[in-house]
Amino acid sequence: MFEDRPDREEVVLVGRSNVGKSTLMRELTGHSKFTTGQKPGVTRSPNHFDWVSENFMFTDLPGFGFMSGVEEEHREQIKTDLVRYIESNADDVLAAVLVVDGKSVIDIIDRHSGPDEIPHDVELFHFLWDLEVPTIVAVNKMDKVDDRDERLDDLCDRLGLHPPWKQWRETIAPISAKRGDIDALNEALRTQFHEQKRDDLLKFVS
Numbered sequence: 001m002f003e004d005r006p007d008r009e010e011v012v013l014v015g016r017s018n019v020g021k022s023t024l025m026r027e028l029t030g031h032s033k034f035t036t037g038q039k040p041g042v043t044r045s046p047n048h049f050d051w052v053s054e055n056f057m058f059t060d061l062p063g064f065g066f067m068s069g070v071e072e073e074h075r076e077q078i079k080t081d082l083v084r085y086i087e088s089n090a091d092d093v094l095a096a097v098l099v100v101d102g103k104s105v106i107d108i109i110d111r112h113s114g115p116d117e118i119p120h121d122v123e124l125f126h127f128l129w130d131l132e133v134p135t136i137v138a139v140n141k142m143d144k145v146d147d148r149d150e151r152l153d154d155l156c157d158r159l160g161l162h163p164p165w166k167q168w169r170e171t172i173a174p175i176s177a178k179r180g181d182i183d184a185l186n187e188a189l190r191t192q193f194h195e196q197k198r199d200d201l202l203k204f205v206s
């Protein structure tokens with residue numbers, strides 16, 4: 001998972017399998033080389049899309065969580081590798097985009113919340129927070145969500161951010177990657193780049 005990593009600053013896309021990371025990668029880079037699919041587990045190793053002259057890249061990381069046909073042991077390995085990738089490169093990560101499926105994320109979080117279980121998405125969010133990696137939650141597939149504000153407020157609540165979600169526009173970005181509607185994410189990334197004095201990168205997210 002680490003061998004071919006170019007030495008650049010980066011924005012990483014992380015999240016459960018099948019939430020639309022690779023579809024979002026296509027939108028962000030304007031390139032269709034990223035394989036997407038209806039079955040979870042399409043992306044198996046990091047995909048970098050880099051600009052040498054700007055010392056910058058977008059990285060699409062493998063999804064974690066349930067994947068049919070993939071052994072439990074292998075799924076755990078993907079998660080371990082993902083955590084190690086972010087830990088070892090945290091200094092170079094300008095922002096992490098935690099992609100979730102707006103239609104199912106609340107159900108999945110609630111199903112896995114218990115006395116000795118923390119849902120993956122929540123765990124990852126706190127992990128990134130603890131590493132002080134600026135994190136944006138891209139709530140994807142909003143084209144399938146009817147009760148938009150309610151859903152986004154619930155998500156804030158589960159992540160430990162005080163609703164209403166509209167107070168968290170730098171953190172919560174509702175999008176529909178498949179429809180090419182990613183303005184909210186671009187806006188949040190612009191804010192991050194500006195704060196980190198990387199205004200030269202604004203052209204990649206406008």
Ligand SMILES: Nc1nc2c(ncn2[C@@H]2O[C@H](COP(=O)(O)OP(=O)(O)OP(=O)(O)O)[C@@H](O)[C@H]2O)c(=O)[nH]1
Nearest residue numbers: 018019020021022023036037041042043063177178
């Ligand atoms: N309705 C809807 N479907 C979407 C959207 N974005 C992606 N999808 C669909 O979701 C499925 C999974 O998309 P991928 O981009 O392959 O997901 P991924 O997160 O890269 O999946 P892994 O590589 O398995 O981790 C595909 O069928 C996409 O067409 C969206 O905004 N709305």
Ligand SMILES: [Mg+2]
Nearest residue numbers: 021022042043
């Ligand atoms: Mg993928």
